[in-house]
Amino acid sequence: MLWFPVDRTLPTSLTVQVYEQMRIRILRKELHEGERLPSSRELASQIGVSRNVVLEAYERLLAEGYLEVRPQSGTYVAAGSFLRSSEPERTDAPVSPARSPVVGEDGIDFRAAHPATDYFPRAVWARIAREVCLDTPERAFGYASAEGTPELRGVLARYLLQARGVRCHPEQIVVTSGATQALHLITELLSEGKQARIAVEDPVTDEMRTIFTYAGASLQPIPVDDKGILPEKLDEFAAPDFIFVIPSHQFPLGGTLPIQRRIQLIEYARRTGCCIVEDDYDSEFTYEGVPVHSVQGLDPERVIYVGTFSKILSPALRIGYTVLPARYVETYRRLKWFADRHTSTLEQLILARFMEQGYFDRHIRRMRKIYRKRREALVTSLRRHLPEAQILGESAGMHLVVELPDQRFTERTMRRIHEAGVQVYAVEHYALLKGKHEHQIVMGYGGLTADAIQEGVVRLAKALRGAAHQG
């Protein structure tokens, strides 16, 4: 069966995506000369697009000679359309974050780290935006300094100390376009023009991994268990430039790093002279116990702390921040300036007022309740429809991991689940060293209503039972 993902979040049209995916497969001989293609109707239903999209893609491939139509028989891959590669195949190609597949119109996507955008505080935001626009001095509408507005950095420093135990002066904060840019700039900062060596948790978020590999860094995978990274596995003899960790809610496995391991990490960093980069992207949403304070608070001189408003408020804001030891601040500001001069001043001013006036804390409290309910809906549905499932990492954040000891989430199984109109994510996809997480999937619930969650689990269970029957 022919199957490939399409991504509705990309600016590229679905027709062009289908055309490109097929063209590449023909050129690489994954679709062989003389091979009969599925009908447009079949392919459309397999990949979750309308038939017209496939028809248009087929027409273009026909016009360019990749395909031929045999009357009364079907559409075939034309002869002579395979191009031998002039370079050896790369097997370690970084995973593009844009590759995440999307299910069709009525599909249910358990995408991790997607916040409940239906609860964005639109009315308050709009009111503050209006106020900022009308009463902000004219100079705010010109170019600003790279590190961000003093208003936002000031309120952020106070918030971080109180909520996350982050110890810093506002001057140590640089506002960035999300954690994505923050991590890209950190890689530049710490690699100092040479190839960076980065120790990363394995498995690790593919987006962050891609940022590092695109910057040319080499990665040292460090295994993770249900509590997070295992610091004793760090290499004593080949220290990295930095260790990238998500200690408050590891992605994807969801562990919260115990204090003993946090101390071990810091001791390692001190011994070997490397930095720790702490990504604290969703720790505000802790449902059991109180949120554990940051690693940064334990050693502000060794740790670069990265945060974002993408999960608490919305990824559309594109506002994140980096808290740096003083020695790095000037260079980091320069790197930020070269990247995009500065993040939108107006958005920063709105956000600063939103925080200053108490709406931020209120929003977090409200969202915590909503995510807790969504989490309960998912856990309850899993217990009912997949009672054999073990659930990991559900104490915080907006995703959890489901482990089914008798089920391997192979590409075939994932396709079957996708065909059932539900999208879940194999932990194996996030692993650098393959073969250790084949029984686990990630399910994000932040962006789904309780009804959608229930329906999604029903579809998942049905797809898995179907797969078991087929062997």
Ligand SMILES: Cc1ncc(COP(=O)(O)O)c(C=O)c1O
């Ligand atoms: C681990 C992790 N950190 C941070 C982010 C947030 O990135 P950004 O702030 O650029 O939206 C993500 C996005 O999904 C993530 O998975």
